[in-house]
Structure formats: C-alpha cells, structure tokens
Amino acid sequence: MVSTGDTAFLMLCTAMVLLMTPALALFYGGLVRKTDILTTMIQTFICLGLVTVIWVLGGFSLVFGPDIGHIIGNPLTFLGMRGIGGQANAKYAATIPFIVFFAYQMMFAIITPALVTGSFVSRFRFTSYIWFVLLWTAFIYLPVAHWIWGSGFLAKLGVVDFAGGLVVHTTAGLSALTVAKLLGPRRDGDRSAAASNIPLVAVGAGLLWFGWFGFNSGGAYRANALASYAFVNTTLSASTALLVWLFWYWRDNKRESFSAVRSGRWQVLPRSHRQQDM
Secondary structure: OOOHHHHHHHHHHHHHHHHHHHHHHHHHHHHOOHHHHHHHHHHHHHHHHHHHHHHHHHHHHHHHOOEEOOOEEOOOOOHHHOOOOOOEEOOOEEEEEHHHHHHHHHHHHHHHHHHHHHHHOOOOOHHHHHHHHHHHHHHHHHHHHHHHHOOOHHHHOOOOOOOOHHHHHHHHHHHHHHHHHHHOOOOOOOOOOOOOOHHHHHHHHHHHHHHHHHHHHHHHOOOOHHHHHHHHHHHHHHHHHHHHHHHHHHHHHOOOOHHHHHHOOOOOOOHHHOOOOO
C-alpha cells in the first residue's frame, strides 16, 4: 500500500541526490586549473542527460528486471518505462510508487560515472568522454547494480549495499584508478596540484554534504527509524573525518588547509610552500 509520507520522503531524497551531480561539477571544477573548469563541469553535467536516456531505454530494466542467470535483468520488462507507474512494487519498495523508486535509482546511476571524471580531468576529448560514459554505464554500472540490488549472484550470496558503497563508490573508485593507470603520468606535469577556485569547491562540498542526507537516508525507502539512523550517521561520520584529516595535515605541515580538509587530499609541503593554501 502506497504511503503518502514515504512517497514525499523519497521524492525529497531523489531531488537531493540529483543536486549532488551539479554539486560535483562545482567541486571538481574548483579543484582544476582555470582553463579546465568549464570542461570539467560539462563532463559532469552531461551525465544528467546521457544516463537518463540509458536508464529510460532499458538501463532500469537491466538492473531491476526479472533475473537472467543471476547476471543481468531482462532488458524488455521495463523497456521505455513500460509497467512503471503509481503502484508500489512489493519486491523493491512496498510503500512508494514504483515510478518514484525508478527516479531515485536513476539518480545513483547518473552520479556514478560523473565521480570517475576526477581521475582524467582535461585528458579526454568531449566525444571520447561521451563514449566512455555510455560504455561504462552499460558494461560496468548496470551489471554490478543488478548483481547486488537486482537479485543477481552477489545478492544471492547475501551481499548487502545499503546506500551505494559497493555499487557506486567501489565501481567508480576502481574505474578511476584503472583509467589513471592506463593514461599514465601527465606529460605537462601536475596540472591539479592546487585548487584554482577554492570558494567554488567549498560550495560544491557543502551541497554534496547536503545531498548525502538523501543519498543515505533514502536507502531505507521509508521515513522510519532506519532512515533516521542513516541521517544522523551521515553528518557524524563526515564531521569526524573533517577533524581527523585536519589534525593529520596540521601535524605534518604545521598549518591548516581548507582545500585539503574538504577534498581529503594530503601531502607534506616543503617549508617554502607552507604559507599557501593548497
């Protein structure tokens, strides 16, 4: 039975997760050179369009459609949003309309390839990046999401991913490392040693923190005690990480660094550089 309270809660969480993609564009944009800001931001924003089309045309079905061999979902079941309406689906979320579940999961699919872009800033041509997003979403994100969230073989083994730690962050992180390794060192030196626009990064980081409340709490699919625990733990963990990172950076460099605190970037600076924020 559809609950109006749970539905309103998940719609809010969906909007908050959507906000995280533009926030990521601000965050990454401020961390790169001035000449790379717009390129970096459009690479993130384009995921809003590309992945949405993939999700509607069959991506959702490949993840949450009837299981085929515990590897992938049936691509035809929800093709073109067929059968996705205002009724609840007891298998995935019993108290919200299935279309809200569709939208909430779509936001995860959108932001995941955008997370990878930080590993190859200014190193892909725009057309190449579009192909990367399309192929990566089709052959990495969709199968892995089905394995864990769509009754695939990992779900059968008892693997649980409440809010994307495996489906989103593990896939994006390993892919980022792989791409960086394949591309090799930059020929023109380290072009991202210092953030070019720290206020831009600060706004992005703040919006990302705000979006995390919907990202994590929405995993309960209900406005209940479980969502409340996720809500509070979201800010407790982030606040603790901020203080711990600041402590370690200060210990090694004898000064604070705003950009290091919000991006989690750590390095021991030469004494001559310790008066400038990195």
